[in-house]
Amino acid sequence: MWRALSKCLLLATFCSGLTNSSYARVNIPDWVREAAATKLGQFPPETNAVILLDQTDYTVTAPGEFVEHSRSVLKILRPDGRRYGNPAVSFRKSEKVQSLHAWSIDSTGNEYELKDKDFIEKGAWGYFLYSDFMQRSAQAPGLDPGTVVAFAFEIKRHEWINELGWLFQSEFPVVQSVLSVELPAGWEYRDSWSVGSPVKPTQTGPNRWEWRLRNVPGIAEEREPMMPPFFALAERMSVAYFALRHQGAHFRLLGASRQLVRRLGRLTNCEQL
């Protein structure tokens, strides 16, 4: 999430309704405090920020339908890291943002809280002529070196392909990255890894699995001139999921999902473009 933020955010003007009284009753969740208390190791001196926690929980409810619940905590290390501290999330117009929440704790211990009403909504990508992608973003208070910013959201999403992604590597070091996937009873999944060694998941429920990674190094952009793009270097994982009754129909084509086959089949069909 933070990586995406760093790439695409044109920050909204700070919500003028956000006054000190908004912070009067700050309720920082335990998971934020725990992450904020993480003792940091050594990072390269040019590291602008570090991601203390990046946790995504997917609950699949039907083909292509799932709820994404995300928690992330970022610590700003250098002044240049300020611009990465503002929470934002993208979603399609057809998807439903169920909750948004953000908190920040500055280096002197002041605590702040942002709620749904503190976020503004706008088109996600300013440079597109038209797009169905929207973005909700806010400006977190107290962004300075040493500040910890946490962000949580829940979105009911829809994808055309039964596939979930886990981009656990970022331009910043990641202390802990967690992915959980919960499928309807009887459904199965298959994971696939871009590079590196696959991590075995832990089964944490009747049909729920969790992958956990610690201390993932960052890939600083423009660290070297003319280096390959971020995604060409980043480690990531993909989970394809499917109902048991369709077993055998899936991955029959070089691992591609059934939806993908359908999509390619109709690409040039005049009726179903």
Add this chain to the structure above:
Amino acid sequence: LRENKGSDDVLEHRSGSHDDLNRFFVSMARAAGIPASMIWVPDRSRDIFIKPFLSTRQLDAEIAIVQLDGKDVFLDPGSKFCPYGIVDWRYSGISGLRQNAKAAEFGDTPFPTYKQSVVTRMAVLSLDQNGAAHGTIGLFFKGLEAMQKRREGGKTDAEGRKKMLEDGLREILPGNSDVSLTGQPDWDNAEAPLVAQFKVSFPFAVVSGKRLLLQQHLFQVSERKHFSATQRINPVYFHYPWQEADEVHITVPAGMEVESMAPDDKVQVDYAIYQVKQNREAPDKVFSRRDFIMSGMAIMPDQYAHMKGFFDKVKADDDQPALLKVGSNVASTK
């Protein structure tokens, strides 16, 4: 803007996204009886395709493939100003999922070649006694280079396009250059090279006593060293291969003659060629030609030192000066 739900909609709305337009093109080709299909590929500006990584999130854009005389021709009419036979560099030279008769299979888009991205520059200049150069410069952009320029130009108006070209030339000429575009480049014809001509005037040669010192390879005067680091962690990634061909014709000031010129040279490695030639076209005219071809796209870290050596050599040759002096006839009469 209305959503396109089929090829008919693209025709009716007279608009569509990149993929909409390429799908529409394939539909038209099929309707005309030409076998056509599509390939779904990543955008190389942000990703690569990793076959064992079974994720469609790698895939970004759809490119048209038509079969002509039994051969696949990859086309990208959805990319604005993309000439026939070329696809936008972002979708070239990469694997993806290709439609076949039954469903799909892995496929590849063709690698771009240096011949598909050519910049030719020609300067015809006269030098005065103070070292200032006056004359004309022509720039010729072909293939991907022309496409990029036309797309940039498409974002602004005629005045903005003029400024864009003039600023682009100013960036490569010595400081304080007067640059004025003459004529109107053809911004609309994607199949033709983009040609721009300029009237120029700029301080060029350095006066040193009775001598003038000048860098004959005018178009590299402001070019900085490409690679300074001695070590490299990541591959060097050129977006696409390219070719540069530069010619500079200089008439020396009356009463001066050429004392020395940089030596000719040719440097060739597996993935690149560099060649420079200098000669006297006439007693008062010098000529230089520089050719550069980069045919590689990714140079691995273990080849970095070798590649850096190549670029360092190119830079050293580009910087070799020519020396003009007051002619012996003039000198003896003083």
